[in-house]
Amino acid sequence: MQQKSVLYMLLAGLFFALMNVCVKYVAHLPTLEVVFFRSIFSLIASYAILRQQRIPILGNNKKLLTLRGIAGCLGLIGSFYTLQNIPLASAVTINYLSPFFTAILGIFIVGQKLRPQQYIYFLLAIAGVWLLKGFDTRISTLHLIVGLSAALFAGVAYNIIAKLKTSEHPLVIIFYFPLVTIPVVGIYCLFHWQQPIGVDWLYLLLIGLFTQCAQYYMTLSYQQANLSKVASLNYLGVIYAILFGYFLFDEMLNVYSFIGIGIIILSVILNLRVRTKD
Numbered sequence: 001m002q003q004k005s006v007l008y009m010l011l012a013g014l015f016f017a018l019m020n021v022c023v024k025y026v027a028h029l030p031t032l033e034v035v036f037f038r039s040i041f042s043l044i045a046s047y048a049i050l051r052q053q054r055i056p057i058l059g060n061n062k063k064l065l066t067l068r069g070i071a072g073c074l075g076l077i078g079s080f081y082t083l084q085n086i087p088l089a090s091a092v093t094i095n096y097l098s099p100f101f102t103a104i105l106g107i108f109i110v111g112q113k114l115r116p117q118q119y120i121y122f123l124l125a126i127a128g129v130w131l132l133k134g135f136d137t138r139i140s141t142l143h144l145i146v147g148l149s150a151a152l153f154a155g156v157a158y159n160i161i162a163k164l165k166t167s168e169h170p171l172v173i174i175f176y177f178p179l180v181t182i183p184v185v186g187i188y189c190l191f192h193w194q195q196p197i198g199v200d201w202l203y204l205l206l207i208g209l210f211t212q213c214a215q216y217y218m219t220l221s222y223q224q225a226n227l228s229k230v231a232s233l234n235y236l237g238v239i240y241a242i243l244f245g246y247f248l249f250d251e252m253l254n255v256y257s258f259i260g261i262g263i264i265i266l267s268v269i270l271n272l273r274v275r276t277k278d
Contacts (some may be wrong), residue, residue: 008221009233015214017240020083020092021248022203022210027084029194032185034080034204035073039185041208043178050171059172064164068173069180071157076181078150086139086147088245089253090132092237093261094147099268100125101155109159115274124267131260136253174215235265 026034050057059065075098082091100122106112129148133139164173196204238261245251253261 005221006233008217010236012214012216012218012221013234013236013240015210015217017237017244019207019210019214020088020237020241021244022207023080023083024088024249025203026196026200026207029196029200030188030192031077031081031084032188032192033194033196034084034207035077035181036185036189037204038076038080038207038211039178039181041205042211043175043182045208045212046171046175046178050175053171055169055171057172057175059168059176061164061167064160065168065173065176066180068157068160068164069176070184071153071160072177073181073184075150075153075157076177077185078146078153082143082147082150086143087136087251087253087257088249089238089241089251089261090136090139090257091147092241093132093264094129094144095151095154096235096238096268097125097129097148097151097264098154098158099272101152102158103155103271105152105155105159106162109156110162118271118274121267121271121274124270125264128260128263128267131256131263133260135256135260235269238265 023034047057079091079095082094085091103112103114103118104122107114129144133141133144161173242253242261245253
């Protein structure tokens with residue numbers, strides 16, 4: 001059972017990495033348009049499963065579900081924007097900061113307490129971000145702000161999910177993300193549409209397909225093993241990103257970027273190890 005869980009998490013990480021690559025390949029398309037296609041795929045897949053299992057699609061706490069959808073929408077927009085505009089490994093690493101925002105926001109949203117060492121890990125992560133940004137001219141201040149905002153909104157979404165876990169079916173929570181996102185980004189696309197050409201359509205389809213596969217295998221992994229035993233495997237995504245960035249996009253990282261990425265990942269893993277002991 002444990003070996004299967006590890007295999008599922010490795011597959012999830014690979015599919016997420018492939019999704020990131022496809023987002024990078026359509027960097028010439030507006031970010032909100034890419035999010036729109038990603039959301040259409042998710043809406044159809046989620047709705048089909050909900051109908052098949054005869055689960056009420058609108059849930060109970062519509063207010064919180066809507067807020068979760070808004071937070072997820074803003075987080076995904078920021079995440080895709082950084083993937084399209086800065087080196088792949090750097091974008092993925094910045095997105096991985098969401099557990100810190102989840103922990104800090106959890107103090108106010110779900111009444112979660114932080115242990116003293118978690119503040120040290122947070123400062124360590126800040127130092128890693130400083131190294132990553134300060135020595136790579138391809139990462140502007142705007143890119144960093146958008147990336148950190150994406151991680152922040154992901155943290156908000158995770159905390160709302162924690163509040164909803166006793167009242168809502170997980171599939172309903174997932175369904176609200178595209179349900180809210182499509183009208184938001186659809187309005188933008190209506191006035192700023194850029195026609196995908198040729199292979200663009202394939203990449204847009206693969207973004208949705210790879211995301212669904214990744215979420216499926218991640219769910220299987222979490223269902224069959226303790227969260228703390230497999231969660232750290234998520235961060236193999238940085239290794240995937242470094243390799244794909246180098247071989248597919250000719251992205252070279254300097255030594256300071258590697259150190260910054262290492263510090264950020266170490267601080268996040270240490271923070272997760274503390275939280276899973278609570």
